[in-house]
Each structure stands twice: as structure tokens, then as C-alpha cells.
Amino acid sequence: NRAQELDDDAIEDVDEILNVESVELENEIATLAQLIEMAQHVDKNKKAEKLLQLIKKLKAEKNEKILIFTQFRTTQDYLANVLQGYNVVLFHGSMSRDEKEQAIETFKNDAHILICTEAGGEGRNLQFCNVLINYDLPWSPLKVEQRIGRIHRFGQGNNVIIYNFATKNTVAERVLEVLNHKLKLFEESLGTPDVILGDITDERFFNSIFMELIAGLKSRKRVTKDIDAHIQKAKSSYSKLQELTVATKIDLNFDEYYKITMQERAFSNKRIEQFINELKNVDDTISQCISQQNPKNHLYVVRYNPLTNTTVNKLGTFTSEVALENEALEFLAFGHPVVDFAIKRCQELAFGGLAGVKQINCPYDCCGLMFNYLLTLKAKEQVQRIVPVFVSKDIVNEAIVDDIEQEALRQFGGAVSIPDDVAREYSGNIYYYYELSQKRLEKKVRAIVTEIKESLNLHIDPYMEQVQQHHRQEMEYLHKRLEWQECQQKWYGKDMHSAITRTKNMIGKIEEEHLRRVKQYCGFTDVTWNTRLVNAGMLVCTPPSF
Incomplete structure (x- = not known):
């Protein structure tokens, strides 16, 4: 049978797990029994009474909209009953998408109070x-921050007021005090990255310890000690997570790439809007x-989705701030079907047209x-970016060419005509200038790749030294352990077969994992690239007039 296939050591492990689970189950049953007994003696809900008093006070102060968060559906239903004198709407994870949208719309236009479970803590903009x-408060500070982020965001025109309900002189208050104190100490020493907070505030641990404290199964001193141990465990986990956090820097999410500000990027929302409007003048398909733009509300009507061939008839905007304020609007940006279709259409060889001429303000004439x-x-992983290359018969200074390329990206530019002799010069020698652009492109790309590789090595090399050192220490320990186990079996006649097998398996797994990391390191530092010409045109630089 299955049990006979397991070695003696494995069977002992299974028995130990079953014994632990049995003890934990008995303790949990005892805890629940005490909680039920305590609950039977509760005849008033002071917390709910305080909530009613607060709601009356807020309404008297002309606060028209109030958002209440709770973790539990049962509490949500209870509060809806307590606040039945007010116009209340509920929002929870069991609702359909349409029901959720309707709940938000009702709260915005009619209801005074919205009661949310954690399902309302994500992806909803309630800045009205x-x-x-x-x-009630979740143990995770990240969830609290997520709740606050629903109303404290762009578009909020008033001061945000937040009330956290906690009962004084209770074990709950004590647990929160200890937790906050330890988190502050931790923050001062290591900071508070999300991964650490996520480990420290494991809700199952804190919910369990909280209940044990209420039921009298653990003393406050013991609870404090357990929390200390949990935080120490999180610190240890954080050092092991270094290899994962390094990956956020080396998975080709290049620091150099993300340092580019919106102003310096090749495109902005305004440029997309200008592009679509100009394209509509020459292509009836886009107009369909x-x-x-409506001159009164500055919105567009998105009539048709050309990628799915479906009618839309929804209002849209190219402005991100406006789209954030009203989720019902279509946000016309990269990724929207109409914008993507327009770009793809212009890239087709059959689109035709003449090379464009763009004029920008620049110190160089x-x-x-x-x-x-x-x-x-x-x-x-893979990332892409636009690399502009400017070639001219008049300018050869690389620093000046760099400035012109960056200005060409930053400025919208305008239409301008050029003399016939200039047009003939460049159109008649287009292949010569194309070759010049290829040489400059290669030089620019190699500089980008070199900078990236240096940045990657800077991050990875110290990390790999740590990995190698940790691997040596681990293998040294395991080989000594294996030697000791073999001696016990050989010289003292002890049955160490299972222990020796397990240690050898562990050595094999660690060695395999180490080789995988080394291979991964080699892959991270190997950066390859390719380029494709997207478009080309004449650029006229004109010094600004004062």
C-alpha cells in the first residue's frame, strides 16, 4: 500500500503533521467555544451606536457622501439595518459587474452612504x-491605504476625512499598539517595501493570535513575544527575497528607460489627439x-470599433485627467482600438502620401x-523605444545633433514649406542620407546597450557574489552533515538510511537550483537588439523670434 512506499522518516513527518493539526484543531474548537459564550453576554453594540452618532454629526456638517468600509458581509448587512434611516447602498464582491456599476452610480447621484467590503477597495474612483x-480595520496597512486611495486621489476637491473605529481598553487596542510600534521600528531600520509589509501582516496569523488573546488562551506577554518572532521571520524572509527584488531591476525594465519623463517621451496625449484629427481630414475611415470634438464639453463620440467591427457610440477623451474623473468615458490613448487602428493604417504601404515636413523652434538654423x-x-524580457536620428548636410557636430533630435521629440512642430533646391538635394540623395542615418543609429544603440549592461552588472555582480557565498556555505554544511550521518551508520550501527537519502537529495536540489541561477545570470547580462525604420521626413529648425 501507499504507506509502505514511504520511508520511515517520511512516515514520521506525516505523523508529526497530523499530530500538530489535531492539536491546533482542538485549540481552535476551544477558542470558538469561549467566543460563543462571551458573545451570548453581549446585549448592546456600542460600536454601532457610535457610528450612528458620527453619521448624524457628519450630516449636520453638510457632508453629503460617506463611505464605510468593513471586512465582512454579515457586518455589512448589519450596518445597513442599523442605518436604515438613511439612503444606503451596498457594494460587495458577490455583485455582478452591472450591479457594481449601478451601486456606484446610485451612490454618486442619490444615496448618502456606501457600505463596502474589501471588493470595493480596488479599482474604483470615488473622489466625489x-x-x-x-x-473595522484589516491587519494589512496596504489594505488600509488601498481603501483611502479610493477617495484621496486626483480630482478630489475637498479635504479627506478618515475615521478609524477601535474600542478603547480592549485587547484589540493592545494588539494594534504592539503591531504599530514594531512596524515603526522596522520602518526606521529597513524601510517599508510592500513585500515586507505583506509578510509581517499575514492576516491569518494576526486573526488567530487576536482570537487566542480574547479567549484567554494566551497572555499579552506571550502575544508580544509571538509578534516579535513574526517580525524577525519577516526580516529573514526579506534577505531571501533579495534575489526576487533584483529581478525587478534586471528583467529589462531598464532604469534608463523609465527615467524618461512624459515631456521627453516621443508622444503625449495631445500629440495623439492632433494626429487623429489631422488623419480624419484625409481618411474617411477614421471619421467613421x-x-x-464637441466645442462645448470638448469630448468626442467614439462611433465604431474597427478591430471588432462593432458599434460603440460612447463619449471619449484624449485627456487622462478627464478620463479619471469619469470612468464612463472612453480614454483615447495607445491601446484604444481606434488609436491603434489609425496607427496601423498609416503604417500600411498602400496608405501612400508624401514625406512630411516638420518645423520646430531650435537655436540652430x-x-x-x-x-x-x-x-x-x-x-x-523585451522592451521597445523610439530612437530619433537626424542627418543634415549643414550640421555635423554630434552635440548639436543630439539637441535637435531631443527637441524634435518634445515639440509638436508645425507645417512649413521648403525651397525646391533643398527638396531636390535630399530627395535626390535619399540613399546616401539613409546610410548616414544607419551609421548614427548603430552608434546610438550601442551606447544605450553599453549603459544598460553596465547598469545590469552593477546590480547583478554583488548579488551573484552573495549567491555564490551562500551556496558554498550551504554545501559545506550539508556535506558535513552527510559525513556525520554516514559515520553514525558505519561506526555505531545506527539506521541512518532515510536521513542519508534525504540529505543527498537536498544536495542535488540545491546544486540544481544554483546552476539555474548562474544560467539565469548569464541570460540577464546578454542583451540583444534590432531596429526597424518607422518613418522619415524633412525637419526644419528655426531659431525662435523674440
Whole structure:
């Protein structure tokens, strides 16, 4: 049978687990019995009474919208009954998408109070409300922050008021005091990255210890000691998580790439809007997808989705701030079907048209050809970016060319005509200038790749030294352990077969994992790239007039 296939050591492990689970189950039953007995003596809910008093006070102060958070559906239903004198709407995870949307809409237009479970803590913008009541608090500070983020966000025009309900002189208050104290000490020494907070505030641990304290199964001193041990465990886990946090830096989410500000990026929302509006003037297909801008509300009507061939008829905007304030609006940006379709349409060879001429304000009085290349960088993951390359018969100074390329990305630019002799010069020698652009492109890309590799090595090399040192220490310990086990069996006649087998398996697994990490390291530092010409046109630089 199955039990006979297990070695003696494994059977002992199974028995130990079953014994532990049996003890834990008995303790939990005892805890629940005491809690039920205590609950039977409760005849008033002072917390709910205080909530009613607070609601009356807030309403008297002309606070029209109040958001209440609770962790439990039963508490949510109870509070709805307590507040039945007010216009209350509920929001929870069991509702359908349409029901959730309707609940938010009702709260925004009619209801005074919205009672949410944790399902309302994510992805909802409720900045039309500025009062938040945490009727009960989750153990995780991240969840509290998530709740607050629903109303304390862009578009909030009032001061945000937050009430956290906690009963004085209770064990709950004591647990929170100890937890907050230890988290502050931890923050002062190591900071508070999300991964650490997530480990420290494991809700199952704190809910369990809280209940044991209430039921009298553990003393306050013991609870404090357990929390100390849990935080120490989190510190230890954090050091092991270093290899994962390093990966956030080396999975080709290049620091250099993300340092580029929105102003310095090749495109902005305004440029997308300008592009779509100009394209509509020459392509009726785009006009069928999106209307002209309404001069009164500055919105567009998204008529048609060209990728799914379906009618839409929804209002849309190119402005992110407006889209944030009203979730019902279509946000017209990269990724939206109409915008993506328009870009793809312009890239088709059949689209036709003449090369564009763009004029920008620049300290240098010159003109030339601007080539925009799409650079694809590959390692474990892949990222892409636009690399502009400017070539001119007038300008050869690299520093000046760099400035012109960056200005061409930053500025919208405008239409301008060029003299015939200039047009003939560049159109007649287009392949010569294209070759020049290829040489400059290669130089720019190699500089980017070199910088990335240096950055990766800077992050990875110290990490790999730690990995190698840890591996040596671990293997040294395991080999000594194996030697001791073999001696016990050989010289003292003890049955160490299971222990020796387990140690050898562990050595094999650790060695395999180490080889995987070394291989992964080699993959991280190997950056490959390729480029593709996206478009090209004439660029006219004109010094600004004062």
C-alpha cells in the first residue's frame, strides 16, 4: 500500500503533521467555544451606536457622501439595518459587474452612504466623496491605504476625512499598539517595501493570535513575544527575497528607460489627439470611427470599433485627467482600438502620401532628414523605444545633433514649406542620407546597450557574489552533515538510511537550483537588439523670434 512506499522518516513527518493539526484543531474548537459564550453576554453594540452618532454629526456638517468600509458581509448587512434611516447602498464582491456599476452610480447621484467590503477597495474612483469610515480595520496597512486611495486621489476637491473605529481598553487596542510600534521600528531600520509589509501582516496569523488573546488562551506577554518572532521571520524572509527584488531591476525594465519623463517621451496625449484629427481630414475611415470634438464639453463620440467591427457610440477623451474623473468615458490613448487602428493604417504601404515636413523652434538654423527607428531590446524580457536620428548636410557636430533630435521629440512642430533646391538635394540623395542615418543609429544603440549592461552588472555582480557565498556555505554544511550521518551508520550501527537519502537529495536540489541561477545570470547580462525604420521626413529648425 501507499504507506509502505514511504520511508520511515517520511512516515514520521506525516505523523508529526497530523499530530500538530489535531492539536491546533482542538485549540481552535476551544477558542470558538469561549467566543460563543462571551458573545451570548453581549446585549448592546456600542460600536454601532457610535457610528450612528458620527453619521448624524457628519450630516449636520453638510457632508453629503460617506463611505464605510468593513471586512465582512454579515457586518455589512448589519450596518445597513442599523442605518436604515438613511439612503444606503451596498457594494460587495458577490455583485455582478452591472450591479457594481449601478451601486456606484446610485451612490454618486442619490444615496448618502456606501457600505463596502474589501471588493470595493480596488479599482474604483470615488473622489466625489471625501469622508471615509473604517468600521473595522484589516491587519494589512496596504489594505488600509488601498481603501483611502479610493477617495484621496486626483480630482478630489475637498479635504479627506478618515475615521478609524477601535474600542478603547480592549485587547484589540493592545494588539494594534504592539503591531504599530514594531512596524515603526522596522520602518526606521529597513524601510517599508510592500513585500515586507505583506509578510509581517499575514492576516491569518494576526486573526488567530487576536482570537487566542480574547479567549484567554494566551497572555499579552506571550502575544508580544509571538509578534516579535513574526517580525524577525519577516526580516529573514526579506534577505531571501533579495534575489526576487533584483529581478525587478534586471528583467529589462531598464532604469534608463523609465527615467524618461512624459515631456521627453516621443508622444503625449495631445500629440495623439492632433494626429487623429489631422488623419480624419484625409481618411474617411477614421471619421467613421470617431466624431469631431464637441466645442462645448470638448469630448468626442467614439462611433465604431474597427478591430471588432462593432458599434460603440460612447463619449471619449484624449485627456487622462478627464478620463479619471469619469470612468464612463472612453480614454483615447495607445491601446484604444481606434488609436491603434489609425496607427496601423498609416503604417500600411498602400496608405501612400508624401514625406512630411516638420518645423520646430531650435537655436540652430538648419534643415535635414529625420529618421525615427523602433529599437527592440531583448534579454529575459523585451522592451521597445523610439530612437530619433537626424542627418543634415549643414550640421555635423554630434552635440548639436543630439539637441535637435531631443527637441524634435518634445515639440509638436508645425507645417512649413521648403525651397525646391533643398527638396531636390535630399530627395535626390535619399540613399546616401539613409546610410548616414544607419551609421548614427548603430552608434546610438550601442551606447544605450553599453549603459544598460553596465547598469545590469552593477546590480547583478554583488548579488551573484552573495549567491555564490551562500551556496558554498550551504554545501559545506550539508556535506558535513552527510559525513556525520554516514559515520553514525558505519561506526555505531545506527539506521541512518532515510536521513542519508534525504540529505543527498537536498544536495542535488540545491546544486540544481544554483546552476539555474548562474544560467539565469548569464541570460540577464546578454542583451540583444534590432531596429526597424518607422518613418522619415524633412525637419526644419528655426531659431525662435523674440
